[in-house]
Amino acid sequence: MTTLSRLSRRPLLALAAAALLASPGLALAQARLKVAAIYTVPFEQQWVSRIHKALQAAQARGEIEYKASENVANADYERVMREYATGGNQLIVGESFAVEAAARKVARDFPKVAFLMGSSGKPQAPNFSVFDNYIQEPAYLTGMIAAGMSKTGKIGMVGGFPIPEVNRLMHAFMAGAREINPKVEFTVTFINSWFDPPKAKEAAFAMIDKGADVLYAERFGVSDAAKERGKLAIGNVINTQDKYPDTVVASAIWHMEPTIELALRNVKEGKFKAEDYGPYSMMKHKGSELAPLGTFEKKVPAEVMAKVQARQKDILTGKFTVKVDDSQPKSTAR
Template identity: 65%
Template sequence: MTKDMTRLGQSRRSFLKASAAGALLTTPFVRAALAAGDGPLKVAGIYTVPVEQQWVSRIHVAAVAAQARGDIEYTYSENTANTDYPRVMREYAEQGYDLIVGEIFGVEQEAREVAADYPDTAFLMGSSFKEDAGVPNLSVFDNYIQDASYLSGIIAGAMSKSGNIGMVGGFPIPEVNRLMNAFMAGAKEMNPEMKFQVSFIGSWFDPPKAKETAYAMIDNGSDMLYAERFGVSDAAKEKGVLAIGNVIDTQTDYPETVVASALWHFEPTLDAAIAKVKAGEFIAADYGLYSFMKEGGCSLAPYGTFEGKIPQEALDLVAARMAEIKSGAFTVEINDEEPKSA
């Protein structure tokens, strides 16, 4: 995801006021004719990075699966610059696509203006802002996988012998912060005195920089790394320390390094949107909840080669917390504040 950092200073209140100005405040159903079930939906994905990238790959995999089931016909554009993003949205809308999915973190206002121009097209977009009744055909989502991140933190806290964990992220934005904070809370369950080194590399894809940052943390005492970015696990492997993955499962690539990973499953989010469009009931909504563990939107990856190597105390706590999260008895805090080294 390429996200324009200048948006961080934008007031959500003023943004929503501007985007809703002069717009209809009703929420009409999108493409009601689809309620009759006239074949697969035409779905287009617009991505600012390659589909192999961690975050975007989850959307792409879910769309490919929906196409294999016959629910949709799927095409996509990758490596779309933020400056071109509104144009590509318009092109797909003009071509009659029923649902357009992507990530508009760097073009929030421009994207919503495009959506307002095509009220018969459904838009499901990754966004830091909430839905707006003034743009009734645009719904938002984000990867709220704090549940799985918390559980992976428990494993990390049990496996770290030095009590010093290094954490390398892309940018200190809510989408990253909430996962890091949940991970740190989980690690403290096993070691309340756990120390953290936190750094952001200012890029969504710069493995060499992430690797160098991780090297510095290892030199400063970390024996466990939180790999929010590609490159971190490479450093851990080379230096003989452990790592925790994020969004995708990389255990097979780093069998002696990656102990666990917090996985994001986009299928519940996309499938819910497809159902709404087909029923003619797609309206502005926040699909973020479909990333929660109890909705099947995230999970803890299998331990693979680390089966039998993780302390039983940690495994027991993970099992107990997982059951409580799914039942609603335990809630992982959603903390979007920037995490700090401690």
Template identity: 60%
Template sequence: MRDRHFLSQTGLISRRGLLQRGLVAAAATGVASLPLRAFGQEPLSVAGIYTVPVEQQWVSRIHIAALAAKEAGQISYTFSENTANTDYPRVMREYAESGVKLIVGEIFGVEQEAREVVLDYPDTAFLLGSSLPADPEYPNLAVFDNYIQDASYLSGIIAGAMTETGKIGMVGGFPIPEVNRLMHAFMAGVKETRPDAEFQVSFIGSWFDPPKAKETAFAMIEGGTDLLYAERFGVSDAAQEKGILAIGNVIDTQAEYPDTVVASAIWHFEPTLQAALANIAAGTFKADDYGLFSFMKEGGCSLAPLGTFDGKVPQGALDLVAEKEAAIKAGSFVVEIDDTEPTSV
């Protein structure tokens, strides 16, 4: 099963190309060395169910990790994208009925309905993005989230050093924990190098509406913002058109915006997926929270290379980034996780 409702928004084709380059880049940084399946052992059947196109930042990271595991011979992989929340339980059932052994995806908008499906298929493992904790009453459902606050904090340090006015605009999808914590971490990082920074925060009420995100960003620029936090697609387009800087989120879009995107906090889903595959192989998969595998010390997130901005970021900021990154990986410094809704300050 593979639902493809191609969108007409400008840039979707290039973003699919960006996704493929992301897979190549992931392989170059170690995904290609994933353990191959044992001789004679069939790949584990995996299905992905996504409510947005696979180009969307968050989902793309899951998709890339699954493609890499497929290339390594660990899994077979099929997926459905643009699945409406109202259809999500039905698609879950169809995949489970087909014999798929692991279903990955995100159930933020269909939490309870998804759990009802999980109970009907105890022999299927479910690894799903969720705002709720793991629950032993659903023993075959493990949850995860993108806890990449470590990388977001580091990107904030760079942003604080690059803004000239100290006015920073932040455009997000929805004010939910998985977005809020990244924004708060970014803001904390900014304060390290620009203590007097001011933030304008806005949410567009959509996970994939580049035109609305762009319009919101334009309004912020008109209000004096000279650097944007691009939690959604469309924000960097506005920054590029107006000649200001942007900080990326979850994926690296520096190649697409070489004069705009200074740095990006990158999410690596590979550690999360590999942990799940190992537990399934060992027969130990259960109701767990896999969120910790997104932490920097677990290899779940990183700061993207500066690319064309190499040599343009003040050395003092880079030194602080290196110091904080080492402390995070050593466990001597912990970036605060704040899931409350951020406000303009």
């Protein structure tokens, strides 16, 4: 090959390289955001699983590079946050309930990194946004179903910690139950753990022994107790009816996708700021829903389901608002 012919090929090679770089696939790869998540519990824990699922979906679409750490001790949380922040991640997601001060300190030290944290507190300018599983609307609907299915009028409720995020769901559930049966009685217990199925199971057994025939399973382990004793359970955050087809009647489902997708878009467009993403977990944004009744579709009384469907319609049209009560719920059973 002559020197001239080699030189004549150079513009063509340059054009080919430019075309390759401009291809949609490579452009997408270059546009991928680096996202990290930090969880204090296992990926399979129901609350965390919804965040993890939404981020995995974004990764599968090619939008992000996703890294995550599970079972991070509270004492290590700040260190892991700093490692991810210094590692070039543009968005860090997690839950800061037990490490609020440390998480906010890290955010202040890295003002160019976006933080989206489950939190009971307010947003912190310029880069610390908060979110929450605002699923009190479907929780209200499941309470209606629970009261309609209870023969004893006694419902047991097992929660993790009495923090606002849990309390408001329990109160909404209780309010929904009272709409169907104003005389329903509740036994409420908190196990002071986010992931201790054996402890939750024992708490549920104690409630069954006191006459509860429907159990609100805010934590894993409760549905196992209900199944063993032939009682019913109401799920929370995820739908476990496939594992408990004769036990779990209904569930209030949380969809984290609307929240995650909005945060990713804001980061990508340079519009991320400190704000409350909690409302994007509500039904009108498709951030939550009442799970299909599945195996219980023909077992829930028709008159109860008619009231549930009417109430759901009122919620979606804005005619009815589920009250948010963040105070610790109390037992009412005598």
